[in-house]
Amino acid sequence: MPVADVHPVSPFCWSVRVYWEDTDAGGVVYHASYLRFMERARSEWMRSLGVDQSAFKQATGLAFMVRDMQIDFLKAALLDDELSVTVEVKERRAASILFTQTITRADGSSLIRATVRVACVDMHRMRAAPIPNDLIPATDP
Numbered sequence: 632m633p634v635a636d637v638h639p640v641s642p643f644c645w646s647v648r649v650y651w652e653d654t655d656a657g658g659v660v661y662h663a664s665y666l667r668f669m670e671r672a673r674s675e676w677m678r679s680l681g682v683d684q685s686a687f688k689q690a691t692g693l694a695f696m697v698r699d700m701q702i703d704f705l706k707a708a709l710l711d712d713e714l715s716v717t718v719e720v721k722e723r724r725a726a727s728i729l730f731t732q733t734i735t736r737a738d739g740s741s742l743i744r745a746t747v748r749v750a751c752v753d754m755h756r757m758r759a760a761p762i763p764n765d766l767i768p769a770t771d772p
Contacts, residue, residue, distance in 0.1 A: 642678060642719035642731075645672040649712045658710040665743050669732045672716035673749070677699070682766060693760055698727060698750040713737040723767060726751050749771045760768040 653664040677684055688694045708714055715735050722729040727750045734743035753760040 642673070642717040642733075643676040645675045645716045645718070647671070647714050647716060649708050649710055649714065651710065654710050660708040660712075662704065665704075665708075665734060666700075668716050668734060669715065669718075669743075669747065670697075672718050672732065673690060673730065673747070676718040680767070688754065689768070691763070693751055693753050693763075694754050695728075695749045696752050697747060699746075699748040701746045703744040704742075705744065706736075706740055708734070708736060708742050714742070721746070723762070725761050728762070728767065749759075 649660055653660050653667075653714050655661050666683075674684065684694070713736070715737070717731075717735075718731045719731045720728060721731050727748050730747045730749070732743070732745045732747055733741065735741050751760050751762040752758065
């Protein structure tokens with residue numbers, strides 16, 4: 632499964648609109664919704680590289696799991712806001728990838744800044760496993 636270079640000129644960007652299900656009773660986005668938005672953006676980034684995660688897991692027994700996450704909640708998103716979620720690879724190790732992710736409102740307001748490390752895991756042994764080189768190329772030093 633060869634894929635595109637992970638060093639695009641700009642970060643991958645995915646759009647999402649805030650719905651009632653994403654908010655609390657006051658129409659403010661509930662903090663866990665941001666995690667879902669970032670997860671979906673990473674999944675769409677993989678899809679944009681030509682990676683079918685279900686087929687990859689079926690063929691290799693490998694999957695990606697969040698290992699570590701640091702989030703700065705800067706401002707709140709509200710019901711009906713249109714958001715942009717970015718995904719950028721900062722580091723690729725043998726068995727993990729470190730991403731930076733941002734969430735901004737359509738008016739350019741920065742809402743979230745995050746770093747997310749995902750680990751490649753052998754699902755049968757539930758242990759870290761090397762990321763296949765042809766899946767996501769290693770980053771340059």
